Amino acid sequence: MKIGIDAMGGDHAPLEAVKGAFIASSTMPLIELVLFGSLLKITEICESESIDLGLFTIVDTTDVIEMSDHPVKALLSKPNSSISQGFSYLAQGKIDAFLSAGNTGAMLVGSIQFLKLVDGLDRPCLTSVIPRLQGNPGLLLDVGANADCKPEHLEKFSLLGNLLYTMMYKVDTPKIGLLNIGEESEKGNLLSKATHQLLTQTQGIHFIGNIEGRDLFSDKADVVVCDGFSGNLIIKVCEGLYYNLVKRDIQDEYLDKFNFKHYGGSLVLGVNAPVIVGHGITKDKTFVKMIELACETVETQLMRKIQKAMTRFIASQSDVLNPSNEN
Amino acid sequence: MKIGIDAMGGDHAPLEAVKGAFIASSTMPLIELVLFGSLLKITEICESESIDLGLFTIVDTTDVIEMSDHPVKALLSKPNSSISQGFSYLAQGKIDAFLSAGNTGAMLVGSIQFLKLVDGLDRPCLTSVIPRLQGNPGLLLDVGANADCKPEHLEKFSLLGNLLYTMMYKVDTPKIGLLNIGEESEKGNLLSKATHQLLTQTQGIHFIGNIEGRDLFSDKADVVVCDGFSGNLIIKVCEGLYYNLVKRDIQDEYLDKFNFKHYGGSLVLGVNAPVIVGHGITKDKTFVKMIELACETVETQLMRKIQKAMTRFIASQSDVLNPSNEN
Numbered sequence: 247m248k249i250g251i252d253a254m255g256g257d258h259a260p261l262e263a264v265k266g267a268f269i270a271s272s273t274m275p276l277i278e279l280v281l282f283g284s285l286l287k288i289t290e291i292c293e294s295e296s297i298d299l300g301l302f303t304i305v306d307t308t309d310v311i312e313m314s315d316h317p318v319k320a321l322l323s324k325p326n327s328s329i330s331q332g333f334s335y336l337a338q339g340k341i342d343a344f345l346s347a348g349n350t351g352a353m354l355v356g357s358i359q360f361l362k363l364v365d366g367l368d369r370p371c372l373t374s375v376i377p378r379l380q381g382n383p384g385l386l387l388d389v390g391a392n393a394d395c396k397p398e399h400l401e402k403f404s405l406l407g408n409l410l411y412t413m414m415y416k417v418d419t420p421k422i423g424l425l426n427i428g429e430e431s432e433k434g435n436l437l438s439k440a441t442h443q444l445l446t447q448t449q450g451i452h453f454i455g456n457i458e459g460r461d462l463f464s465d466k467a468d469v470v471v472c473d474g475f476s477g478n479l480i481i482k483v484c485e486g487l488y489y490n491l492v493k494r495d496i497q498d499e500y501l502d503k504f505n506f507k508h509y510g511g512s513l514v515l516g517v518n519a520p521v522i523v524g525h526g527i528t529k530d531k532t533f534v535k536m537i538e539l540a541c542e543t544v545e546t547q548l549m550r551k552i553q554k555a556m557t558r559f560i561a562s563q564s565d566v567l568n569p570s571n572e573n
Numbered sequence: 574m575k576i577g578i579d580a581m582g583g584d585h586a587p588l589e590a591v592k593g594a595f596i597a598s599s600t601m602p603l604i605e606l607v608l609f610g611s612l613l614k615i616t617e618i619c620e621s622e623s624i625d626l627g628l629f630t631i632v633d634t635t636d637v638i639e640m641s642d643h644p645v646k647a648l649l650s651k652p653n654s655s656i657s658q659g660f661s662y663l664a665q666g667k668i669d670a671f672l673s674a675g676n677t678g679a680m681l682v683g684s685i686q687f688l689k690l691v692d693g694l695d696r697p698c699l700t701s702v703i704p705r706l707q708g709n710p711g712l713l714l715d716v717g718a719n720a721d722c723k724p725e726h727l728e729k730f731s732l733l734g735n736l737l738y739t740m741m742y743k744v745d746t747p748k749i750g751l752l753n754i755g756e757e758s759e760k761g762n763l764l765s766k767a768t769h770q771l772l773t774q775t776q777g778i779h780f781i782g783n784i785e786g787r788d789l790f791s792d793k794a795d796v797v798v799c800d801g802f803s804g805n806l807i808i809k810v811c812e813g814l815y816y817n818l819v820k821r822d823i824q825d826e827y828l829d830k831f832n833f834k835h836y837g838g839s840l841v842l843g844v845n846a847p848v849i850v851g852h853g854i855t856k857d858k859t860f861v862k863m864i865e866l867a868c869e870t871v872e873t874q875l876m877r878k879i880q881k882a883m884t885r886f887i888a889s890q891s892d893v894l895n896p897s898n899e900n
Contacts, residue, residue, distance in 0.1 A: 379817055390754060393762035427717060427805040435720035435802040459809030463817050475762040478754040479803055480810050482786030487814060490706055490790050494827050501818060 250341035253283030255348025266533020317351035333360035343520035343540035347528035366556035377503035389477035407469035423457035423467025510535030577668035580610030582675025593860020644678035660687035670847035670867035693883035704830035716804035750784035750794025837862030
């Protein structure tokens with residue numbers, strides 16, 4: 247298995263990416279780690295950190311897509327950037343997964359441009375883990391890839407979340423909830439009311455109804471779907487509250503679960519190959535977690551499962567539209 | 574000054590409302606407290622709690638709008654309920670403000686039906702206090718009265734929040750922010766992008782730009798506007814996280830500020846008289862805070878200020894449409 251790593255992505259690039267890859271090379275010796283970035287800079291870091299350069303395959307790139315770059319323009323104008331090259335390798339099957347802590351927009355746009363969306367999907371989405379007091383964390387999606395959504399998008403996110411949760415936590419039938427501002431089906435905004443109705447009829451998921459903000463951290467639902475605007479607001483509210491409580495010197499095992507560094511970034515769900523985006527401030531150990539998540543995604547063939555689920559979904563939709571197909 | 578209290582509203586009615594009114598009667602002896610509710614039940618509580626019934630004016634009502642009642646139907650079918658009677662008194666000027674910990678929907682609908690919206694407004698809104706590490710809290714609005722909003726609604730919320738913040742914290746020019754998922758003006762969903770553009774041109778407020786979820790608890794903005802869906806999600810996410818951390822036995826002064834009991838409910842902003850709605854689980858001391866907030870709203874003539882601000886706003890809008898008016 248070959249995992250591609252954008253060595254130039256993130257606020258601490260390429261140092262933390264290289265350090266993370268080095269740690270992963272010892273704990274996961276069978277994985278080939280392919281670093282995309284400046285050979286010169288990676289060599290310098292390996293020398294100063296006493297890391298054997300031979301542990302990695304290096305794809306020397308001359309350009310970097312900066313955090314502030316416009317995603318579409320940057321991908322067009324910087325074909326020899328670490329991100330563009332990473333995607334190019336992934337699209338050609340030269341690596342099995344690609345991860346970066348760089349420009350999230352460029353990673354999303356690149357995912358769609360190079361890998362294409364799975365048939366039946368017209369949006370990718372991002373997920374976030376939601377810490378709960380007991381048991382597995384919950385999963386929230388979309389958390390920022392789609393600021394404006396239609397009910398059909400949220401329905402497809404529920405299928406994606408269902409498969410991802412099953413992979414991550416070995417739970418056969420996760421409980422799927424809809425983020426809303428009331429428990430009753432008639433509560434909410436236009437989007438959530440229409441989505442509620444749709445999800446009650448969606449095949450292949452165990453929809454348990456609306457989930458209010460206060461129940462997000464409970465075990466009422468395992469996977470909670472929402473538009474990317476709401477999801478992004480929520481994860482950033484949690485982040486803000488977490489940092490304020492850390493400033494108050496509160497030390498608590500549960501609170502600590504809100505520290506993003508424990509999670510290996512977010513899979514770009516909905517494209518045809520495994521892509522993982524991390525927080526800009528990602529450090530070495532979190533890079534290791536991103537690499538682990540990439541490996542798990544490849545091993546469990548999550549993308550294949552998503553493709554199959556979407557094929558089934560399209561067939562079920564066409565059955566609904568043309569009932570005679572059922573015969 | 575006469576403050577009307579729905580004695581039958583809330584999960585602990587009428588006990589906690591009566592106890593709260595009793596405490597307020599000693600700390601605010603000049604205020605006439607008018608209780609709307611069952612005379613029999615209020616008398617029983619006064620006897621069992623050794624409270625002098627003569628401290629209050631009682632308006633005996635025979636009906637109760639339950640938490641589960643449909644707001645519009647209940648107001649129509651229960652004209653002699655404590656909520657209907659309270660609004661009727663307020664509309665007739667027999668009391669100066671009305672407060673309840675009962676059915677929020679009925680309180681919102683009643684506010685509009687009995688008191689009418691301030692000229693220039695077509696939606697009321699609800700606000701919530703946002704605890705910050707230092708200084709005054711922030712203010713978030715709308716937090717649930719309007720699940721679907723247009724940019725024009727959020728613009729008017731910014732005017733309302735501006736005046737309320739000035740009243741509550743004696744800050745002349747509060748910083749107004751727009752809740753969004755990015756700091757840059759071009760970030761966000763269709764609503765937030767259009768609202769951003771509108772707020773940069775809104776007269777009478779100090780608009781400082783987008784506020785991400787993580788900055789909600791900082792002093793970047795004093796007042797943050799959003800649609801009621803997002804606002805309600807956020808306050809309930811804070812509530813959920815607060816309760817989980819309390820379950821972890823964390824005791825902290827800042828965390829404790831997320832306990833709603835410290836705040837006296839939420840003003841229904843945008844109608845022509847002061848109305849305050851409280852959480853269903855409100856207890857006596859929080860009723861006192863609701864009464865204090867009602868008194869402050871009456872004393873500072875907040876509603877008059879809102880009416881004047883809206884008149885100015887309408888005039889400024891007509892100047893924009895007909896520049897010749899400026900002469």
